[in-house]
Amino acid sequence: MSDHAEPHIAPLKTYLNVFAALMVLTVLTVWVALFDLGPFNVVVAVTIATVKAYIVILYFMHVKYSAKIIWLTAAAGFVWFILMLALTLADFATRGWLPIPEPW
Amino acid sequence: MADGQSHLAHHFDSMEQQRESSSLGMWLFLAQEVMFFGGLFVAYAIYRFKYPEAFAVASGYLSVGWGAFNTVVLICSSLTMALAVRAAQLGDKKKIIQYIVATMLLACVFLGVKGVEYTEKYHHDLVPGPAFQYVPDFDAYTVPVTAETAHPNFAGHVQLFYSFYFVMTGMHALHMVIGLGLMIWLIVKALRGRFSREYYAPVEMTGLYWHFVDIVWIFLFPLLYLVWRH
Structure with a gap:
């Protein structure tokens, strides 16, 4: 179990890219809330939040490598x-x- | 045998199996946490569906600036936490401590801002309870006269939003305080030299917990602060 036992160590760049994506999506969710989309305001807000949660789970929480x-x-x-x-x-x-x- | 063997508990076959077991246990706990916060989110959804205008008006009194600032702070803390786990994987003890201290500082900033926001709501009589006071201002364009806003208990529906606000952000803040406690424990362990490239499960599990707390806020921010901005 030598090669398999080592955990995957993601490069620093991956974490910084994920961080940048989360920042862009945060700006996007605040910006899009300025428009009146009727019932779709909550749909868009929850969709953006779900995408953010998904990339946190995949990369920060290592599910992608688990x-x-x-x-x-x-x-x-x-x-x-x-x-x-x-x-x-x-x-x-x-x-x-x-x-x-x-x-x- | 590799020196990693000393950290291997006798009931596991390999370090890999031990590592996967702790991850699985932590994820089961987090699935339970999803259910815990999930109950609050479902209750919120029901009442937002029932009183959409009261929720929109009430949300308008929250500061988007503070909410967005705290979102950025919490995402930064998730990054420093992820980097602390990475430092642990690389066996860099000094960096583990540095990144955990950075995460703790960011968490304190978040809780400080939350304190400022709670105080503001207290001074505006928006804390649910006997002191709660809300009079809809129909003259200003902010509150349109509709069947819902003209309801005699409209203020009560606004209060309901604030009950959700305080319970949801309060439970979230409590989770952060617990996270801070876990990080103090991690620093003590790290200073005692308990972590190595082979054994760093407590750092990784605290990281999972911290990212989960971040995810809860990622949903709370748009649902509480961004209901009615247009």
Whole structure:
């Protein structure tokens, strides 16, 4: 287990590039909030935040260089969160679509 | 046998297996943290869906300048933390300490700004509770008269936003304070020469925790500060 045992050490440049990308996306999210996109304001804001989170997870948190099981565990948390969010909002968004039946 | 063997706990076959086990354990903990903050985010989503205008008006009282500044500070601290882990991988003990101290200083700047913001909200009676006071200013163009803003409990809905603001940023700040405690522990260990190229798991795991705290803020910033800027 000699060559496999060594952890991947990312070059300094990778970290600086990730940092620069995070800064650009931060400026972008503040700038884009100045425009009225209606309901898409929150969609754009969350999309940019998700891209930022994704590159932090891949590079700063080394998931890109980690074993598949780490990738799976990291993804599981977020998948379950999206499930919780989607199903809960589906409930709240559709309340009142059907009339409440008259009591007998 | 390599000198790395001395750090190998007896129940592991190899350093690689030991390293992967600690990463897996940390990621399981972080998945639990996603669920913890996730509950708050889902509750926020429900009420923002329900009272979009109250959330927009309330968000307008937060300072985008401070929020953006703190976002930059926290991303810088994530970079210094990533570099501390890299220094640990390279076995550079002096740089581990330097980068961790830099991360701690940035964390203190963040918490200081948070303190300034909380104080400001306290002076403007925007802290939820008996002292909370909000009167919508319909004359100024900032609050349009709509069915939602004309609701008798509109101020209550604005207060709800501030309940989310204080609980979410408060839990986030608490995580940062815990992170600071972990970093003090890392510095003590580093000064005692406990880390080497073979063994630096505490540095790496604290790094994972710190980046997670950064990710939470990456979502909190647009959801709390940037609701209504146009």
